[in-house]
Amino acid sequence: MFQTDLFAGHADRNDALGLPGLIERIAGVSQRPRYSLMVLHLxxxxxxxxxxxxPYVLEDDRxxxxxxxxxxxxxxxxxxxARRLAIVAQVRAELENAGRLPADAVEGDRLVDAEVRLRVLKAGRCNVSRAVSDLVQAGLVRRHYQGERVDHHNRGAQREAVYTITESARPALRLG
Known part of the structure; x- marks a missing residue:
């Protein structure tokens, strides 16, 4: 089932784009066009x-x-x-204050790295969602969700995103 996206912009434009046109379209809608372009290429x-x-990518058999x-x-x-370095310092301080930082420095670094990774992934998911919204608005990607349907305020609850590159963007990305 396809979900009508809230960020429909250039979606009805079907003209094939070259790479310069693709970049121009992204720059016209995104505050972070380089990041959005990287997301599109990935x-x-x-x-x-x-x-x-x-909704899933196979990586190392998972x-x-x-x-x-x-x-x-x-x-x-x-x-x-610099923000990541600040997160590392903040996590280390929080673990020390809570008395959860092990005395073993290697084990402490591992614990800090694991917590930082969780925080970076949480922020990264938001950043990716914003970039995809920009790409949808630019008419370069369509987005829908696949999986269990749940009546929930979060339209993605228990469902995973699926992204489809539009016909106009495919030539610039050498798809098809």
């Missing part, structure tokens, strides 16, 4: 021959939800980010 990498990616896979792929972009 979706294209995960897409099948029809341009559809999700099924990873597409949003988590995108977040994992984009984590290296945040490795040297």
């Amino acid at each position: 979706i294209a990498q995960a897409a099948d021959a029809r341009g559809r990616a999700g 099924r990873v939800p597409i949003r988590d896979w995108l977040c994992d792929a984009l984590v290296p972009m945040a490795q040297r980010d």
